Amino acid sequence: MSIPFWCVFISALLIFIARIPVAKAMKEQGGYDNQLPREQQARLTGLGARALAGHQNSFEAFMLFAAAVLMAHTTQTQGFVIDTLAIVFVCARCVFLLCYWADLAWQRSVAWVVGMLCTLLLMLSPTFKTLLL
Numbered sequence: 001m002s003i004p005f006w007c008v009f010i011s012a013l014l015i016f017i018a019r020i021p022v023a024k025a026m027k028e029q030g031g032y033d034n035q036l037p038r039e040q041q042a043r044l045t046g047l048g049a050r051a052l053a054g055h056q057n058s059f060e061a062f063m064l065f066a067a068a069v070l071m072a073h074t075t076q077t078q079g080f081v082i083d084t085l086a087i088v089f090v091c092a093r094c095v096f097l098l099c100y101w102a103d104l105a106w107q108r109s110v111a112w113v114v115g116m117l118c119t120l121l122l123m124l125s126p127t128f129k130t131l132l133l
């Protein structure tokens with residue numbers, strides 16, 4: 001499996017890793033409400049609320065990143081730059097989550113921009129295929 005595909009897999013795992021502090025915060029509210037979990041999540045504050053927002057943003061970022069990797073793959077655009085963009089995306093998403101949890105707003109925004117730029121460059125990579133090989 002290629003490095004970008006591994007990065008898609010890791011990004012999928014990050015969605016669930018981002019959920020861990022949410023579940024912990026819900027448990028601290030008297031237990032996980034399996035009947036109405038979204039209502040319980042809406043009442044979260046502090047770290048729990050930030051972790052929920054990071055978890056939800058992970059879904060949003062994953063969809064674009066997975067599509068970008070598939071765009072590069074189906075056009076047979078590959079190489080060091082593609083691998084690097086995928087790895088930097090995963091690193092940026094890890095930093096993004098850590099910053100969200102730590103309530104570091106501007107740093108989180110920088111990490112988000114880095115990840116989004118990697119995604120957009122992956123999407124555009126077929127256009128610049130001859131330069132990337």
